[in-house]
Amino acid sequence: MLNMDKPQIxxxxxxxxxxxxxxxxxxPCSAKFVALGNYSRxxxxxxxxxxxxxxxQIVRDVEKSKAFKCGTFGASSLQxxxxxxxxxxxxxxxxxxxxxxxxxxxxxxxxxxxxCIDGVGGLGVGEGAxxxxxxxRDGTVKVxxxxxxxxxxxxxxxGEGETHRDCWTVAFGDSYNAQERCxxxxxxxxxxxxxxxxxxxxxxxxxxxxxxxxxxxxRKDIAMNKxxxxxxxxxxxxxxMRTQHPSKGFTSLTEKAHKSTVWLARHLPQNRDVFMTLGxxxxxxxxxxxxxxxxxxxxxDGQEIGVAGxxxxxxxxxxxxxxISSYDWSPDKMGLSVCxxxxxxxxxxxxxxxxxx
Amino acid sequence: MIxxxxxxxxxxxxxxxxxxSAIVTMPISEHEEKMINLRTQVQQNQLELHDYLxxxxxxxxxxxxxxxxxxxxGKNTHETVQSELPPIRNTIxxxxxxxxxxxxxxxxxxxxxxxxxxxxAWDKFDVEKALEEIDQNDSQKDTSSSxxxxxxxxxxxxxxxxxxxxxxxxxxxxxxxxxxxxxxAYTKGMQYDPTNAIIPANxxxxxxxxxxxxxxxxxxxxxxxxxxxxxxxYLRRATSRSSVGKLTEAIEDFKRVLDLEPTNKQAKxxxxxxxxxxxxxxxxxxxxxxxxxxxGLVKPIYKPPEExxxxxxxxxxxxxxxxxxxxxxxxxxxxxxxMAKSLTAKEGKEFDKFVNTALIKPxxxxxxxxxxxxxxxxxxxxxxxxxxxESPFKVSSDAECHxxxxxxxxxxxxxxxxxxxxxxxxxxxTVPTTSFQFQSDFKLLKxxxxxxxxxxxxxxxxxxxxxxxxxLDADILTTILSTLKVYHKSLTLxxxxxxxxxxxxxxxxxxAMFLSQKEKQVILDLIQLLEEEPSVSPDQLKxxxxxxxx
Numbered sequence: 001m002l003n004m005d006k007p008q009i010x011x012x013x014x015x016x017x018x019x020x021x022x023x024x025x026x027x028p029c030s031a032k033f034v035a036l037g038n039y040s041r042x043x044x045x046x047x048x049x050x051x052x053x054x055x056x057q058i059v060r061d062v063e064k065s066k067a068f069k070c071g072t073f074g075a076s077s078l079q080x081x082x083x084x085x086x087x088x089x090x091x092x093x094x095x096x097x098x099x100x101x102x103x104x105x106x107x108x109x110x111x112x113x114x115x116c117i118d119g120v121g122g123l124g125v126g127e128g129a130x131x132x133x134x135x136x137r138d139g140t141v142k143v144x145x146x147x148x149x150x151x152x153x154x155x156x157x158x159g160e161g162e163t164h165r166d167c168w169t170v171a172f173g174d175s176y177n178a179q180e181r182c183x184x185x186x187x188x189x190x191x192x193x194x195x196x197x198x199x200x201x202x203x204x205x206x207x208x209x210x211x212x213x214x215x216x217x218x219r220k221d222i223a224m225n226k227x228x229x230x231x232x233x234x235x236x237x238x239x240x241m242r243t244q245h246p247s248k249g250f251t252s253l254t255e256k257a258h259k260s261t262v263w264l265a266r267h268l269p270q271n272r273d274v275f276m277t278l279g280x281x282x283x284x285x286x287x288x289x290x291x292x293x294x295x296x297x298x299x300x301d302g303q304e305i306g307v308a309g310x311x312x313x314x315x316x317x318x319x320x321x322x323x324i325s326s327y328d329w330s331p332d333k334m335g336l337s338v339c340x341x342x343x344x345x346x347x348x349x350x351x352x353x354x355x356x357x
Numbered sequence: 358m359i360x361x362x363x364x365x366x367x368x369x370x371x372x373x374x375x376x377x378s379a380i381v382t383m384p385i386s387e388h389e390e391k392m393i394n395l396r397t398q399v400q401q402n403q404l405e406l407h408d409y410l411x412x413x414x415x416x417x418x419x420x421x422x423x424x425x426x427x428x429x430x431g432k433n434t435h436e437t438v439q440s441e442l443p444p445i446r447n448t449i450x451x452x453x454x455x456x457x458x459x460x461x462x463x464x465x466x467x468x469x470x471x472x473x474x475x476x477x478a479w480d481k482f483d484v485e486k487a488l489e490e491i492d493q494n495d496s497q498k499d500t501s502s503s504x505x506x507x508x509x510x511x512x513x514x515x516x517x518x519x520x521x522x523x524x525x526x527x528x529x530x531x532x533x534x535x536x537x538x539x540x541x542a543y544t545k546g547m548q549y550d551p552t553n554a555i556i557p558a559n560x561x562x563x564x565x566x567x568x569x570x571x572x573x574x575x576x577x578x579x580x581x582x583x584x585x586x587x588x589x590x591y592l593r594r595a596t597s598r599s600s601v602g603k604l605t606e607a608i609e610d611f612k613r614v615l616d617l618e619p620t621n622k623q624a625k626x627x628x629x630x631x632x633x634x635x636x637x638x639x640x641x642x643x644x645x646x647x648x649x650x651x652x653g654l655v656k657p658i659y660k661p662p663e664e665x666x667x668x669x670x671x672x673x674x675x676x677x678x679x680x681x682x683x684x685x686x687x688x689x690x691x692x693x694x695x696m697a698k699s700l701t702a703k704e705g706k707e708f709d710k711f712v713n714t715a716l717i718k719p720x721x722x723x724x725x726x727x728x729x730x731x732x733x734x735x736x737x738x739x740x741x742x743x744x745x746x747e748s749p750f751k752v753s754s755d756a757e758c759h760x761x762x763x764x765x766x767x768x769x770x771x772x773x774x775x776x777x778x779x780x781x782x783x784x785x786x787t788v789p790t791t792s793f794q795f796q797s798d799f800k801l802l803k804x805x806x807x808x809x810x811x812x813x814x815x816x817x818x819x820x821x822x823x824x825x826x827x828x829l830d831a832d833i834l835t836t837i838l839s840t841l842k843v844y845h846k847s848l849t850l851x852x853x854x855x856x857x858x859x860x861x862x863x864x865x866x867x868x869a870m871f872l873s874q875k876e877k878q879v880i881l882d883l884i885q886l887l888e889e890e891p892s893v894s895p896d897q898l899k900x901x902x903x904x905x906x907x
Contacts, residue, residue, distance in 0.1 A: 008405070008406070030420055079427060145445045145446060350410075
């Protein structure tokens with residue numbers, strides 16, 4: 001009876017493809033999702049699928065010259081739903097999914113592969129300008145405004161003489177009004193840096209010892225609340241971002257999971273305290289964060305310091321033998337999600353009872 | 358029935374479940390209980406999933422409708438949404454301001470003028486407010502005054518401005534001697550404004566100081582492609598070229614400078630210098646064959662294979678020879694001492710004329726001995742040791758020198774109204790007040806170190822920067838420094854003051870750059886002298902070294 005009232009993670013549909021999958025995203029306000037990847041001949045794949053009657057049907061299938069690594073709808077309006085992609089050659093492109101022949105926007109954003117992309121300011125969520133952020137192997141993090149061609153609106157790069165770390169993940173946050181905005185970036189050496197885009201300054205940095213595979217704020221469009229960082233060596237950290245101590249920064253909790261690399265963490269759009277982590281062994285873990293009774297306390301010097309809460313494992317399931325490369329909750333239907341794994345399979349997953357948490 | 362009971366028990370704890378099951382008429386084992394639980398769970402989940410899937414189907418339909426609505430709406434609302442968006446980060450929107458400005462004057466009503474006799478109105482008049490308004494208007498005008506027709510123009514102007522800022526920063530850093538940072542600043546400036554010819558030329562200067570001659574030459578060339586009439590770039594390129602041994606090209610550059618600016622002194626002197634050097638090189642190449650070359654210099658030879666010796670190679674035993682036994686060959690300090698010898702010889706003659714007594718003889722003797730000493734030991738000897746060795750000499754000569762200088766000082770005091778310096782050999786020169794005067798006097802005294810020393814000493818150090826203005830060329834500087842070196846003992850002025858004030862003269866750093874190794878040695882010796890003075894701190898010495906590019 002232990003699992004009676006706990007959510008169930010059920011594999012709804014799975015579909016094999018003939019290319020390596022890197023990213024998948026639900027198209028907002030639809031029952032469709034887009035899958036991005038890399039054909040073995042080095043070309044890029046954009047495929048659009050639609051779920052209907054317990055199956056997935058392919059709607060569109062396009063092959064482009066460069067392999068795609070990541071994509072986001074975050075900076076596009078809900079009407080347009082333009083997909084922004086980063087590819088292996090360092091190009092940032094924006095596509096109209098209706099006409100995929102030519103990109104609407106294309107810029108040589110980085111010298112090397114764009115590992116990660118995030119968008120904010122679109123989809124009718126939050127405020128502020130629509131902006132994209134890209135992180136690359138060349139060590140730079142760049143912020144883009146789709147209205148400005150070719151040039152980034154902000155660049156965060158290592159100082160001269162410093163070694164260029166591979167940037168593995170970027171995430172927007174703190175975008176609760178038109179001015180405030182933050183970018184969190186995670187690097188292969190375990191560095192996490194938080195850039196304040198309003199002041200154009202480094203707000204906070206820390207090192208979690210292992211390479212940071214994924215960073216995600218629980219919400220982009222609220223004042224920073226929580227930040228989840230997943231790392232190599234089967235650990236993830238949850239930072240309480242409400243209280244920044246002048247010297248100790250943000251308090252965090254650390255949890256072991258998956259017994260392998262924790263590739264991703266994705267917050268449930270309908271409940272920001274529930275998130276899924278995806279493991280290198282093909283497993284999915286569903287977590288719930290519980291806040292402490294008081295989120296901050298005074299330390300011996302009278303400075304406010306955050307108090308970390310706890311996480312509980314709600315459910316876990318192993319779907320694949322290969323690492324899960326991407327995962328996306330449907331923003332429109334609670335419990336519906338899609339994930340891709342390196343076994344070249346797209347899986348539509350259903351989580352039940354999420355509304356009772 | 359059983360199912361129901363178990364479901365009830367869910368609410369209570371597990372322990373009580375066991376208890377309860379024991380009481381129930383139909384007993385169930387633990388295993389059975391588990392199985393039943395599992396069944397209900399699976400059933401529940403199935404139900405849940407079934408519900409979810411049917412829900413999903415209806416949702417799929419709903420979302421499709423919603424999507425279609427969105428698409429049709431999207432075409433209409435597209436533009437309005439765009440205009441509501443906040444501006445692009447980190448860009449300047451000047452064009453819009455202009456439009457606002459045009460509209461403004463039409464809206465604003467001119468405030469009524471209050472007549473001078475309407476005292477009631479004046480009572481109500483709020484002066485503070487009126488002033489504030491005026492201020493506001495002013496500031497508005499200020500912001501809109503620097504507007505440009507298009508964003509591109511504005512952007513260009515902004516970048517040029519930034520380039521200027523970086524250039525100034527670079528110049529400051531260069532003055533402070535932070536060469537690498539200066540180079541960085543100039544590089545940034547060049548990125549902002551690649552059409553500016555001055556920035557690469559300045560970077561070349563910084564590179565020259567770092568002795569990165571090839572890079573400096575490239576920068577100068579870049580600067581010259583942007584502005585082929587930029588004299589400084591030619592000068593710097595010539596310097597860098599001569600430093601890497603491209604003498605003919607350097608000469609060409611200097612000639613070009615003289616074409617553009619026939620009065621450029623630096624170019625003239627450098628050109629002469631270079632031409633001489635080239636001549637000498639030619640002679641040397643003619644003269645120096647294998648046999649009659651300088652001792653210890655082995656020139657490479659090439660013989661075609663058939664002419665080469667057929668004899669087997671033989672090993673030449675190498676014997677360690679201590680330096681003391683053999684008189685060593687050419688060394689920099691020796692050549693320097695030669696110069697000093699000639700100087701002292703000259704000075705001796707001059708002094709004989711100046712003073713009838715044999716006052717200077719011990720001094721010359723001393724300095725010659727000193728040179729011999731240097732050549733004997735071949736160590737870059739500190740003057741300290743010599744002084745100890747020759748302390749009797751020192752005392753006597755010092756006393757004499759002191760006598761001499763006090764003489765001058767008293768003379769100065771006596772004739773302070775005229776501020777004249779009486780010099781031997783009939784030269785009577787006043788303390789110069791203009792750079793022209795100094796120049797002409799310098800020409801007269803150039804070859805009379807002693808007189809020049811007297812003359813120079815009469816100039817207060819604080820006046821140097823005014824006096825030399827822009828014309829402290831290498832010739833003057835080296836003359837001053839070598840005289841200082843020779844007569845440092847009779848110097849009434851503070852040597853540090855003199856050295857420091859020389860560096861404050863405009864374009865000193867440029868002159869210092871062109872000093873040869875020999876001349877730098879003179880400065881080094883002077884600084885060594887300073888090191889012995891307790892009143893001069895190591896920091897001061899450090900700055901001095903930096904300024905003299907040592």
